[in-house]
Amino acid sequence: xxxxxxxxxxxxxxxxxxxxxxxxxxxxxxxxxxxxxxxxxxxxxxxxxxxxxxxxxxxxxxxxxxxxxxxxxxxxxxxxxxxxxxxxxxxxxxxxxxxxxxxxxxxxxxxxxxxxxxxxxxxxxxxxxxxxxxxxxxxxxxxxxxxxxxxxxxxxxxxxxxxxxxxxxxxxxxxxxxxxxxxxxxxxxxxxxxxxxxxxxxxxxxxxxxxxxxxxxxxxxxxxxxxxxxxxxxxxxxxxxxxxxxxxxxxxxxxxxxxxxxxxxxxxxxxxxxxxxxxxxxxxxxxxxxxxxxxxxxxxxxxxxxxxxxxxxxxxxxxxxxxxxxxxxxxxxxxxxxxxxxxxxxxxxxxxxxxxxxx
Numbered sequence: 401x402x403x404x405x406x407x408x409x410x411x412x413x414x415x416x417x418x419x420x421x422x423x424x425x426x427x428x429x430x431x432x433x434x435x436x437x438x439x440x441x442x443x444x445x446x447x448x449x450x451x452x453x454x455x456x457x458x459x460x461x462x463x464x465x466x467x468x469x470x471x472x473x474x475x476x477x478x479x480x481x482x483x484x485x486x487x488x489x490x491x492x493x494x495x496x497x498x499x500x501x502x503x504x505x506x507x508x509x510x511x512x513x514x515x516x517x518x519x520x521x522x523x524x525x526x527x528x529x530x531x532x533x534x535x536x537x538x539x540x541x542x543x544x545x546x547x548x549x550x551x552x553x554x555x556x557x558x559x560x561x562x563x564x565x566x567x568x569x570x571x572x573x574x575x576x577x578x579x580x581x582x583x584x585x586x587x588x589x590x591x592x593x594x595x596x597x598x599x600x601x602x603x604x605x606x607x608x609x610x611x612x613x614x615x616x617x618x619x620x621x622x623x624x625x626x627x628x629x630x631x632x633x634x635x636x637x638x639x640x641x642x643x644x645x646x647x648x649x650x651x652x653x654x655x656x657x658x659x660x661x662x663x664x665x666x667x668x669x670x671x672x673x674x675x676x677x678x679x680x681x682x683x684x685x686x687x688x689x690x691x692x693x694x695x696x697x698x699x700x701x702x703x704x705x706x707x708x709x710x711x712x713x714x715x716x717x718x719x720x721x722x723x724x725x726x727x728x729x730x731x732x733x734x735x736x737x738x739x740x741x742x743x744x745x746x747x748x749x750x751x752x753x754x755x756x757x758x759x
Contacts, residue, residue, distance in 0.1 A: 475719035484751035515645025529564035544752035559653020560637035583636035662704035675707035680715025695731035
């Protein structure tokens with residue numbers, strides 16, 4: 401066994417403490433499905449339909465991370481390789497009357513503006529994707545916006561409850577301004593943060609909702625949930641169809657790949673103008689595969705759902721997995737070319753970039 405220096409051992413101890421919050425719940429066996437009701441519901445929560453039960457714990461992660469043979473990139477040392485710019489505040493304050501304006505704030509956080517409607521996806525404003533302010537994955541690229549200066553946000557869409565997608569700091573800043581659209585059993589968390597109950601709406605897979613300027617539908621994904629002690633899969637995870645300003649956006653949140661559910665989504669949603677699909681968070685593959693797509697699988701999702709265009713996300717901000725910061729973009733470019741996609745059909749953005757799709 402490799403002998404670790406003192407500070408590495410100390411880091412492991414801190415990680416262990418974080419793990420008690422993050423992944424100790426993964427030691428609970430998956431619950432049995434309910435005899436009646438939707439197939440993804442269980443007596444204690446929810447389950448994936450086309451993937452084996454999650455059998456990895458924080459302790460297996462710890463063993464893989466510190467004692468395994470996989471090479472982990474030094475994200476902080478490589479942070480300067482990630483292209484970035486400050487968000488153009490004038491652009492987001494005065495979006496065009498026509499078209500869909502997209503600003504990538506980082507990780508899975510996009511500011512979407514069309515038809516007078518403004519949406520945030522999985523906003524994470526904190527320095528760390530962690531339950532602790534002093535430990536856990538720390539953002540290695542700088543924030544590209546002063547979040548207090550965001551334009552009025554009408555809707556916030558949440559894919560699931562992991563700390564890199566559901567952020568207390570963001571919800572404290574956004575407060576009771578937006579309406580929050582969330583998967584099943586997440587409403588109480590928002591109420592606990594001081595959000596008024598009537599500002600939060602829960603959705604099961606395939607549920608639809610209509611709001612001023614927005615039609616929305618929650619759709620399946622292949623992932624898991626767990627935010628505290630002993631609550632793995634107690635809340636649902638989801639992808640989202642968002643139709644506003646004459647455009648349809650599909651937000652993937654965080655997901656692994658299967659050859660069934662995304663094809664179903666493509667058949668159910670006849671037109672997807674833009675897909676927002678994760679391309680990072682996949683290495684080491686033997687550990688991450690079931691619940692996180694790699695760039696090649698992301699391209700397959702783009703094809704399965706029939707998106708006109710897609711943008712890559714879930715990279716360039718938090719050091720969650722082993723791959724170097726820019727590897728997801730390099731592999732995405734190669735995979736898109738290998739699949740014969742037209743130039744720009746599936747691309748990645750610079751941190752802080754704003755772009756407009758007019759058709």
